[in-house]
Amino acid sequence: MRHYVLLVALLLGSYYSRAAQVTFRVDMTGQTVPAGGVHVAGDFQASAGFPANWNPATTALTDADGDQIWEVTLTVPAGEYLYKFVNGNAWPAAELVPATCGLADASGNVNRQVVVGGAAVRLPATPFAGCLPMLTFRVDMTGQAVSSAGVHVVGNFQPLAGYGAAGDATALPLRDADGDGIFEARIALPAPARFQYRFVNGSTLAGAETVPAACGTADASGTLTRVVDATAAVNTTPALCFGSCAACNGAPATNYPTYWWNDAVFYEIFVRSFYDSNGDGKGDFAGMTQKLDYLNDGNPATTTDLGITGIWLMPMMESPSYHGYDVTNYKATEPDYGTMAEFETFLAAAHQRGIKVIIDLVLNHSSSQHPWFTQSASSPSNTYRNWYVWSPTDLGFGPFGGSGWHFRNGQYYYGAFWDGMPDLNWRNPALKAAMWDASRFWLKKGVDGYRLDAVRYFVETGTTHSDTPETLAVLQEMHDSLKAVNPQALSVGEAWTNTRAVIPYVQNNRLDICFEFDLGESIINAVTQGSPTALRTQLNLVNNLYPRLQYATFLTNHDQNRVFDGLASNQPRMKQAAALYLTMPGVPFLYYGEEVGMSGTGADENKRLPMQWTAGARAGFSTGTPWRALNANYAQFNVATMAADPNSLLNHYKKFIGLRNASPALRKGYYLPATASAAPVISYARVFDAEMVLVAANVSGSAVTSPALSVAVSTLPAGTYPVTELVSGQAAGTVTVSAQGGFSSFTPTLGSLAANQTWVFQIGAATPTSVTPAAPAFALVLYPNPTTGPVRLALAAAPAARSQVQVFDLTGREVFATRFAGAEYALETSGWAAGVYFVKVQSGKKVAVQRLVVGL
Incomplete structure (x- = not known):
């Protein structure tokens, strides 16, 4: 409930x-x-x-x-x-x-x-x-x-x-x-x-x-x-x-909410480049429908599909450009891609396979060829004039250097990105109503949400072009508009800036999640440089600042050089980068072709080249001439060739997506930093209910012999557990979990951790071989959580005996301990360092442990 x-x-x-x-x-x-x-x-x-x-x-x-x-x-x-x-x-x-x-x-x-x-x-x-x-x-x-x-x-x-x-x-x-x-x-x-x-x-x-x-x-x-x-x-x-004298009973297994997107792995598709069904050289809706079995065939028992459970379609509305970010009709499909009926067929086929579909919604600007803008530009007295931003002079500012103002018919209009994409005026109630109407249109068609382009730039205030309070207010209105149609609709924001500046976009009922650009860059840098230090810092920061798990992880997207080029076409490094973000908290997004090593740098068109399906003519993308020349590496890096090689990059992706899909802890478990005895190894744990998944990744170019791994504290029940390495399926020894849910110097029985290899250990999903005597659980609620001050510890009922409360930090150090009587206790956290703590309350043989976030 x-x-x-x-x-x-x-x-x-x-x-x-x-x-x-x-x-x-x-x-x-x-x-x-x-x-x-x-x-x-x-x-x-x-x-x-x-x-x-x-x-x-x-x-x-x-x-x-x-x-x-x-x-x-x-x-x-x-x-x-x-x-x-x-x-x-x-x-x-x-x-x-x-x-x-x-x-x-x-x-x-x-x-x-x-x-x-x-x-x-x-x-x-x-x-x-x-x-x-x-x-x-x-x-x-x-x-x-x-x-x-x-x-x-x-x-x-x-x-x-x-x-x-x-x-x-x-x-x-x-x-x-x-x-x-x-x-x-x-x-x-x-x-x-x-x-x-x-x-x-x-x-x-x-x-x-x-x-x-x-x-x-x-x-x-x-x-x-x-x-x-x-x-x-x-x-x-x-x-x-509400309406009661008692605390609500029944604490959840985790003290944070999760949603359907936390169980998903998304795949970003540029429709024009995915698969051409009719030989005109351009990908289309029918082509995507034909290739759905590659992404997910709808049968969990098979292992030939990629295992994708979500799709993000780059712009698929009517547009004069190849990329589609300049929309001319917000309620029509792009004719190059097919009819509305063909889109609806694709959507139904995806849903039949259990795949959610979100689409790009471009709210910051329209095309200069949109009828709204052509009428706006025709006369200062036109009804649509104030649907865009006009000035009698060039005001000289813009978000990317130089001026974002463009001359037309005697005045200047604002187009932050390009003169072909004039910014919409979100201060105009009529424009706002039209855009909310368009957003509801596609939700009623059955799409499951939106990726929102350029969310930082919706409303300018003076010369401030990004991150304004008015922009945040528009997103709050958008939230209400979307959720009124479908309370489970997902909104994913592209707020391309540093992590701390992204956080306001996922607060106060604005966006559900945002892409975490700094984390993606940190993953690539760690694998390239062979050092996990900066990645560890960034991962801790992200998990401290965002609402639990509510951010999107990825390596690169359609606006960036492809990750395979960034890693110098090094397949072991590519495999490790994939293993990292597919086991980290958050919602993972793959860029189409990433899983087969597609390359692409420079002009945006080169980052969005046709998908490489086979080593044959035109890479199996089209029977006609592709809209853009193919990658030079398609003969080796393609779906058919890699599917036949058990050790290929594609099969590595299938393995790790499969592990994530099968593990509640990898999909929605909370994050804990772990320590490793070897400097090149980054280690972290994911915990959900009574399961822990422990990850150890060697980002260096040399093997590490028998690294010892430690976790100081968690909510995992005490006991001795068998450990299985999930990638290889090998037994890796046993680990003894303490009363604080931690363990020290666990050394897997697998020998060396190879260069750019990642181990994924399962601990606790099966019944432990032995359990420390004790402790039936009882309900404990901490509120507020997170907190910046006092915290109430509320038990479902007052125990007959006095209760003991202990608080541990992530190193396992006890930072507070006392005893109290009754069903509640006020815990003062002022003066504590910001971070994650574990609160353990024990009364007689009953015990409860909850995570507490302080000062973040």
Whole structure:
């Protein structure tokens, strides 16, 4: 049930499309205010109409009545914003926000936070560089069909905290940022007090919970409410079930949600280059249908197919170009590829084989030949004029150097990528409605989601062309539009930038996953350079920053030189790169032909050459003249030749895709760093339920003799287990797992790990040969998780005896231990290093272990 509710919870966030006023207030008592005055800076500024975010000199506060309370009222879209005050107009004069009332960013900088819902917010006056009492509301929505209007909280705290009247159910929205079913919001209070409150499923009091008498206190109207004593500097409410006095029972096997795409392996297809069914030299829908059995024949018992369970089609809508990223009709197929009926036949055949299909959706720009644009360009007074971005002058900016502005009919239009692809104006409600309509059209056809091109560039603010708040708001609207048609529709974003800058795109109900470019580059560099150090760092970073498993892994795609060229056509290195990303967390995407060593560098057309099916005429791609000349290496590197060679790159891909498809731990297990005794070996573990898969990869060019592998702590039950190496099927010895789920210096009985070889060990899927006596499990819930502060440990029921709690870091070091009575315990994590911990609670013979993420 929790998994279903988390899918429903993805429908939240519609309040972000509204706008409301927010009044920032700061108490400057005791401060010497300079002639430059007092300012506020944050990520709200561009949304409020200022030139850029985080500018300390543009958003001034005033103190009209001389009471030392400086303030400013602005209108912003509903959402969450970070900010801080500046005593002056330059960053050296900015306040240092204490950690107790701020949020630390990835660089360790601490900012204040405000939540803006559907009503005006007037914040209490906070001392400059000081704190007011903080109160975090939490509710567990497990078992609830969460309203598309979101979850809110109401109570008598609202007037004091500046969130309207006590019963305004639109004012303070809660969010489930980490997807664990627990919704929360944090506010500042002017003074400590006891407050009454209750939660609302929706944005009207009709959706308010009925608080049971066992934990309810009547308010002035006789309505039963919850009560919180907010008398400390930091206060939190227990995350009890909506409408209940207890924590939700039944902790899941993992403390994070997974979705259908976590079970998938995707294959990226450029339709024009995959297979030509009619001899015109261009790939088509009918050709893809004919080749589906190569990808997945629908029979799990066979081993001749690749094992693909998802397909991403590069643009297949009507377009004048070979690549299709300049669309002329968002509701038509590209005529070169076939009719709508042929596309629907392909889609049905893929689904029959258990293959999901997502398609490229190009939202940033259209073709300059699209009727919308030709009409927009025809006259400044045309209905479609504001569907694009026009200026009387060349404004001179663009994301790729030089100007993105292009002259036409006396004015300039913005086309960030090319003059043939004018940017759409996402500030225009009519354009937005047309694009949402197009996106719903294909979902109703049955596609399973979208790969979204160039998501960083949707909305420009001033001269800021990428990553604007307005762009993120559009993606939140898109999320609601897609999920309203199909709650399980997948959105995959191309946010081509560094990992930390990608993270906002997978937060706050925007995109489901994004491509992880930095990780792909790190894999290739590690294999090329023979050192795993940077890859290990990047892998840890990715798994710390993203929601669990929610990112796309790959080596290269259609915009990059093919990976086989990047690895100098070295097949052992190519095999190892594939083994790494197919065993790592995330959702893997293969680029067509990668599995047979296709090459391609330079011009984009050369990276998208016809698929190499055979060593015969025209590589088996077409009976006619291919639209682009074939790769020179097709005679050796092709499907037919490699399928006949048990040691080929193609059969290596089949092996590792098969291992992933067969292993829940490889598809949706959490990640643990492991250590190896040999420097060239990178090792990591994946754990799901009672199974661990341990990976050891030697990225060097020399063999490593008997590397010893260690994992400090996990949720794997204690015991002695047989170990099987899954690639070869060989027995590899036994390993004894400690009470903390770890083991030290496991040395496989396989001898040397060859150069560029990867071992994949299965531990724990079978019954262990011996089990350490003890420990029937009992339900333990940690909330919030992840956390940046206090954590509640909630048991399903209060044990008769006192319970012991122990916390271990990833090295297995005990960082905290105590005993407590009852069903709950408050664990304070402030001062702990950011990272993953394991919390073990034992009462008598019963024991429970859960992962806890702190400060990430």
